[in-house]
Amino acid sequence: MIVCVCQRVSDREIVRHARAGMGFDDIQLELGVATCCGRCEGCARDIVAQCAASHPVAALHNAARIDVPQGGCAA
Numbered sequence: 001m002i003v004c005v006c007q008r009v010s011d012r013e014i015v016r017h018a019r020a021g022m023g024f025d026d027i028q029l030e031l032g033v034a035t036c037c038g039r040c041e042g043c044a045r046d047i048v049a050q051c052a053a054s055h056p057v058a059a060l061h062n063a064a065r066i067d068v069p070q071g072g073c074a075a
């Protein structure tokens with residue numbers, strides 16, 4: 001099913017990205033969902049939230065992402 005008519009983004013694409021551990025903002029940047037009229041944003045966010053609830057490890061991975069300087073750990 002197409003969720004974002006403006007950018008032609010399907011629910012399957014959103015689910016695939018969410019299951020890879022991406023949050024809504026990352027998915028929006030990657031796919032362009034909800035970047036035009038914005039009418040799809042609520043639905044897209046619901047899909048991401050459902051994936052986070054059903055795949056908590058991916059959501060945890062996304063929440064715990066830490067920026068490490070290039071060249072290795074700062075410790």
Ligand code: FES
Binds near residue numbers: 007
């Ligand atoms: S339907 Fe997604 S931005 Fe318009």
